[in-house]
Amino acid sequence: MDPATSRPAVVIDNGTGYTKMGFAGNVEPCFIVPTVVAVNESFLNQSRSSSKASWLAQHSAGVMADLDFFIGDEAVARSRSSTTYNLSYPIQHGQVENWDAMERFWQQCIFNYLRCDPEDHYFLLTESPLTAPESREYTGEIMFETFNVPGLYIGVNSVLALAAGYTTSKCEMTGVVVDVGDGATHVVPVADGYVIGSSIKSVPIAGKDVTLFVQQLMRERGEHVPPEDSFEVARKVKETYCYTCSDIVKEFNKHDKEPAKYVKQWRGIKPKTGAPYSCDIGYERFLGPEVFFNPEIYSSEFSTPLPAVIDKCIQSAPIDTRRALYKNIVLSGGSTMFKDFHRRLQRDLKKIVDARVLASEARLGGEIRSQPVEVNVVSHPIQRFAVWFGGSVLASTPEFFAACHTKAEYEEYGASICRTNPVFKGMY
Amino acid sequence: MACFERASPALKDVLLKLYRAEKPMEMDHHLHEFGAVKYRIQSSASDPHHAYLSISTPLLSQDTLQSLGLSHYTREMVKGISSDAVEIVEPAKEGYLLTLRLNFDKIPSGKDSVKVITEISAVQAVLLSSQLKEMLQNVNSQVTFQGMYKPIKLVYHPREPFFVVRQPKKIIAVFPMRFKENSDVIIATAFFQELMDVGSSKEWAKAPPCTWSPIPPPELRGELIEDLSTNGGFVTFDILPCHVEGKRLDKTVWSLLNFYAYVKYHVKCTRGFIQRRIRKRLESLVEVLQKASSEEEQQQIKKDKGYKYMRKMVSKSKNFKRRCGNLSRKIKRIRPRIKIRGCGRFHRRWLRFPNFCSSKGYTKLE
Numbered sequence: 001m002d003p004a005t006s007r008p009a010v011v012i013d014n015g016t017g018y019t020k021m022g023f024a025g026n027v028e029p030c031f032i033v034p035t036v037v038a039v040n041e042s043f044l045n046q047s048r049s050s051s052k053a054s055w056l057a058q059h060s061a062g063v064m065a066d067l068d069f070f071i072g073d074e075a076v077a078r079s080r081s082s083t084t085y086n087l088s089y090p091i092q093h094g095q096v097e098n099w100d101a102m103e104r105f106w107q108q109c110i111f112n113y114l115r116c117d118p119e120d121h122y123f124l125l126t127e128s129p130l131t132a133p134e135s136r137e138y139t140g141e142i143m144f145e146t147f148n149v150p151g152l153y154i155g156v157n158s159v160l161a162l163a164a165g166y167t168t169s170k171c172e173m174t175g176v177v178v179d180v181g182d183g184a185t186h187v188v189p190v191a192d193g194y195v196i197g198s199s200i201k202s203v204p205i206a207g208k209d210v211t212l213f214v215q216q217l218m219r220e221r222g223e224h225v226p227p228e229d230s231f232e233v234a235r236k237v238k239e240t241y242c243y244t245c246s247d248i249v250k251e252f253n254k255h256d257k258e259p260a261k262y263v264k265q266w267r268g269i270k271p272k273t274g275a276p277y278s279c280d281i282g283y284e285r286f287l288g289p290e291v292f293f294n295p296e297i298y299s300s301e302f303s304t305p306l307p308a309v310i311d312k313c314i315q316s317a318p319i320d321t322r323r324a325l326y327k328n329i330v331l332s333g334g335s336t337m338f339k340d341f342h343r344r345l346q347r348d349l350k351k352i353v354d355a356r357v358l359a360s361e362a363r364l365g366g367e368i369r370s371q372p373v374e375v376n377v378v379s380h381p382i383q384r385f386a387v388w389f390g391g392s393v394l395a396s397t398p399e400f401f402a403a404c405h406t407k408a409e410y411e412e413y414g415a416s417i418c419r420t421n422p423v424f425k426g427m428y
Numbered sequence: 429m430a431c432f433e434r435a436s437p438a439l440k441d442v443l444l445k446l447y448r449a450e451k452p453m454e455m456d457h458h459l460h461e462f463g464a465v466k467y468r469i470q471s472s473a474s475d476p477h478h479a480y481l482s483i484s485t486p487l488l489s490q491d492t493l494q495s496l497g498l499s500h501y502t503r504e505m506v507k508g509i510s511s512d513a514v515e516i517v518e519p520a521k522e523g524y525l526l527t528l529r530l531n532f533d534k535i536p537s538g539k540d541s542v543k544v545i546t547e548i549s550a551v552q553a554v555l556l557s558s559q560l561k562e563m564l565q566n567v568n569s570q571v572t573f574q575g576m577y578k579p580i581k582l583v584y585h586p587r588e589p590f591f592v593v594r595q596p597k598k599i600i601a602v603f604p605m606r607f608k609e610n611s612d613v614i615i616a617t618a619f620f621q622e623l624m625d626v627g628s629s630k631e632w633a634k635a636p637p638c639t640w641s642p643i644p645p646p647e648l649r650g651e652l653i654e655d656l657s658t659n660g661g662f663v664t665f666d667i668l669p670c671h672v673e674g675k676r677l678d679k680t681v682w683s684l685l686n687f688y689a690y691v692k693y694h695v696k697c698t699r700g701f702i703q704r705r706i707r708k709r710l711e712s713l714v715e716v717l718q719k720a721s722s723e724e725e726q727q728q729i730k731k732d733k734g735y736k737y738m739r740k741m742v743s744k745s746k747n748f749k750r751r752c753g754n755l756s757r758k759i760k761r762i763r764p765r766i767k768i769r770g771c772g773r774f775h776r777r778w779l780r781f782p783n784f785c786s787s788k789g790y791t792k793l794e
Contacts, residue, residue, distance in 0.1 A: 146696065146703050
């Protein structure tokens with residue numbers, strides 16, 4: 001038997017904002033670090049001189065610079081303290097854009113964070129349901145060619161998020177996953193573990209947009225936040241103070257009546273001068289998350305609220321799955337962590353569904369009464385890394401190792417083995 | 429990064445999370461490192477001030493003496509980490525070598541807490557080094573039995589044992605190198621030769637002399653044949669008494685233990701580097717190809733519009749067509765990587781050189 005199967009698999013969930021990594025069988029990931037690489041690019045733009053000796057020196061310096069990089073929090077810190085490092089975000093809108101940076105990121109994750117030999121462990125990576133097969137192939141190529149992993153499984157993150165709920169409540173592999181990450185929002189219906197690919201809906205509003213909106217609001221009000229820091233401040237404000245309200249008008253009134261209770265203070269230090277500053281955080285606390293429910297306050301291009309998108313998604317799914325889908329709407333991703341997000345979602349969705357039921361009853365003239373539709377938005381405390389947890393659960397089952405693409409298969413057939421996803425083919 | 433830190437980053441992170449948690453956390457976390465080291469961190473909500481850390485490391489030497497448990501010296505070393513906060517629990521949890529009870533109340537607050545926790549997370553390094561240290565320290569004591577130069581086999585990673593040979597004036601550490609991939613062997617061999625060259629240069633006169641040879645060194649004569657069959661040769665370090673003096677001992681021991689991990693890390697980094705270069709090169713080649721194809725297309729359009737040197741073009745066109753044929757063949761060679769079943773027919777149609785008809789001409793309808 002392969003000794004690698006006796007060790008737990010390494011589970012890495014690369015998100016647009018944060019990467020979650022750890023070993024299968026655990027409840028929490030070992031590390032949650034920003035998906036960012038600081039690359040030393042100071043050698044790229046130098047003028048080339050013609051003499052050979054200096055060319056050689058430049059070449060080796062270029063090689064050294066190529067090996068000089070950092071990831072995660074370290075990368076952010078480095079890029080702040082010196083100008084030689086440029087930050088690069090390998091994943092954008094849930095898709096890997098820069099494979100070089102991604103490879104470096106994985107290298108550091110494996111060797112310096114988890115400190116394991118990739119030849120010793122199976123790997124489980126995640127991808128968004130809309131990832132192109134080519135990109136899956138690339139992932140496979142890097143994992144097998146560079147890291148020489150014994151086995152690889154690429155899971156669809158929404159299915160994994162559903163699998164995370166699987167243990168906390170009941171054995172339910174049918175549901176709608178509302179995955180609101182930092183860079184992408186997807187509404188993915190899953191029936192018995194199969195993704196209904198044609199009904200996937202995406203929303204062009206994600207966690208990053210909330211941050212941008214908060215930043216914009218603070219800037220418009222004239223808070224004195226240093227411009228180079230304002231995005232980071234907005235992100236932290238979003239993570240610590242934002243919540244979902246039940247009604248905007250009421251919430252405005254509440255804030256106006258009791259500002260002392262609702263307005264928070266943010267204190268920081270200016271990065272350039274080191275002088276302390278403080279600013280108020282008012283309406284943006286509830287207006288930030290509101291972009292999901294009233295997108296018109298943020299952008300003019302997209303104006304369908306999230307509950308309506310979910311409803312549309314379920315309505316486009318096969319008719320026999322719809323009731324089950326309404327019953328199990330699972331939240332996943334860091335941007336669903338706002339307080340009362342699930343309550344608001346459930347209320348709004350219920351409103352839409354009830355209106356439809358009433359309309360159809362009126363049309364039929366009260367002759368036939370339909371059974372009430374149960375709408376249930378499930379929220380659990382591990383929402384932030386639900387995908388990772390699902391991966392961890394999946395990778396600790398004994399069937400996992402059989403479902404993996406192995407190194408031998410890769411050598412036999414090439415990277416095309418990664419095109420087919422066992423989840424789409426049905427593993428459960 | 430020249431070497432691995434002693435403290436395990438994952439363990440440190442988990443312990444810090446536990447330490448900083450405002451409300452008691454229920455936790456049972458398993459960690460793995462270097463393929464053979466296992467940690468388990470347990471903490472319960474009912475007892476928030478204590479956490480249990482169990483460690484299992486491979487027992488380095490296969491001697492019967494040591495397999496009974498940890499030696500007294502090792503225990504002393506573990507106790508020395510932080511006598512207040514760390515307590516050894518007897519017996520250790522099942523399946524583990526050592527269990528520690530961490531007392532979070534006793535960890536000093538403020539900046540020191542990070543320091544103490546970093547020290548605790550280096551416990552695996554302490555455990556292993558103290559075992560190896562015991563062996564190495566005997567170099568200084570001149571007591572050697574005649575003919576007792578039998579190599580000691582150390583197993584840190586189950587796949588990769590290494591040997592320590594005691595000699596009158598020094599200790600020799602021999603690493604048989606094995607790799608799964610042939611390309612790894614090439615990278616590693618180049619690395620070892622480089623290491624030998626650099627190691628024997630003047631600047632590194634104080635470093636342990638290092639040699640690499642494809643055949644086993646004479647000291648290993650008499651060992652099992654499966655330990656001596658390698659595809660990456662043997663790397664030997666001569667460790668002189670000056671390398672195991674005082675504080676240097678710790679460093680030497682830690683570096684020796686992680687030599688395999690360094691080599692692997694280096695090899696994988698190099699592979700990544702090569703792959704990145706290949707990708708870059710491929711991109712630049714594809715760019716040239718695309719540029720060429722777009723240029724030829726433009727030429728073709730120009731030609732179709734018709735211009736003065738028609739006769740010239742006609743005579744050239746044969747040559748031109750051949751070139752286009754070459755190009756499309758090239759594209760075909762690249763293309764098939766992305767295969768869509770059933771699209772082969774379309775494919776062929778796309779790739780055939782497009783027949784442009786002049787705007788003035790017409791095609792007869794049938």
